[in-house]
Amino acid sequence: MKKIIPRLAVVIATAMLAACASTASRPTASQNVLPWHDAGQMIVVTSSGWDEIRGQMRFFERENGQWQQRGEARPVMLGRAGSAWGIGLHPAQASGPQKREGDGRNPAGVFSIGPAFGYQSTLQSGLPYQQMQGSHWCMDVNDSPLYNQIVDSREVGEEAVKGSSEPMRLDIHNSGDSRYRYGFVIEHNAQNIRGMGSCIFAHLWGEPGKTTAGCTAMAEPVMVALLRQLDTGKRPVFVLMPEHEYDRHQQPWALPKRADFR
Numbered sequence: 001m002k003k004i005i006p007r008l009a010v011v012i013a014t015a016m017l018a019a020c021a022s023t024a025s026r027p028t029a030s031q032n033v034l035p036w037h038d039a040g041q042m043i044v045v046t047s048s049g050w051d052e053i054r055g056q057m058r059f060f061e062r063e064n065g066q067w068q069q070r071g072e073a074r075p076v077m078l079g080r081a082g083s084a085w086g087i088g089l090h091p092a093q094a095s096g097p098q099k100r101e102g103d104g105r106n107p108a109g110v111f112s113i114g115p116a117f118g119y120q121s122t123l124q125s126g127l128p129y130q131q132m133q134g135s136h137w138c139m140d141v142n143d144s145p146l147y148n149q150i151v152d153s154r155e156v157g158e159e160a161v162k163g164s165s166e167p168m169r170l171d172i173h174n175s176g177d178s179r180y181r182y183g184f185v186i187e188h189n190a191q192n193i194r195g196m197g198s199c200i201f202a203h204l205w206g207e208p209g210k211t212t213a214g215c216t217a218m219a220e221p222v223m224v225a226l227l228r229q230l231d232t233g234k235r236p237v238f239v240l241m242p243e244h245e246y247d248r249h250q251q252p253w254a255l256p257k258r259a260d261f262r
Contacts, residue, residue, distance in 0.1 A: 114185030
């Protein structure tokens, strides 16, 4: 079992939560040197199109230089408006919708996987973990200097978290809501560029068929198994795209072949 050090909220607040880089500094993907070239684990979520609210999730590990699927595909729910290109490890994409704050779309692309979070004191996972308290918030307020950061109001002050709609203890703030009981950070917009989308997670779904505000939601047994498999030492990445975009980027981005999906 692994736990984040007690003040990792500060680390998340300054470095981790949600994606990666301004347009000017986005990495250029090439077949020789991809930012995720050394990833040993990959979560792949595909959907039938940009506006699709349902997806299929598969988990892969690299074995002898080849991606091998572990287990079966699992259903996941996406944002109420589908998906759109986000800011991650991948280069900027000119065609297709672009992720914005409040648009109800999942960020598409390739992203690092950040720490796990939840309600309980410990968690069985190869990811670092932090128990959320009633004072933890993810800031989705565009004008906030803490935009796209998980913060503790006991440290930053109650005034600093005013206006956020993302309490990290939904059970406390939303009548027992269990969706954030287990989850992990998808590092979209990691440089916290205002207005480009914030607080992107994988978490539990409230019920099958219920959409999210832009996160990836799944059944509890699926999440628990996934958290046990993920290992931060293997540099896991999260990939989400409509099938037609996945097919276009599969070879240049060294992604698992859809022909090998099961």
